[in-house]
Amino acid sequence: MNKLLFLGNLGAGEIFVIALVVLLLFGGEKIPELMKGLGKGIRSFKEGMNNIEKEIENPDQEKK
Secondary structure (H helix, E strand, O other): OOOOOOHHHOOHHHHHHHHHHHHHHHHHHHHHHHHHHHHHHHHHHHHHHHHHHHHHHOOOOOOO
């Protein structure tokens, strides 16, 4: 019973229904903008994580 939300039982049919609902809610023109924003957010999060790891590994170095 240790599953991450509902992701363990997600099949092709469910993915299709989710994609259809997203298309109906946001329209075809807004989806690329949403994905671009999502990509920027993920990139920013990864950069932040890398910066934190570098600070942990080298705490004596000054910030630039």
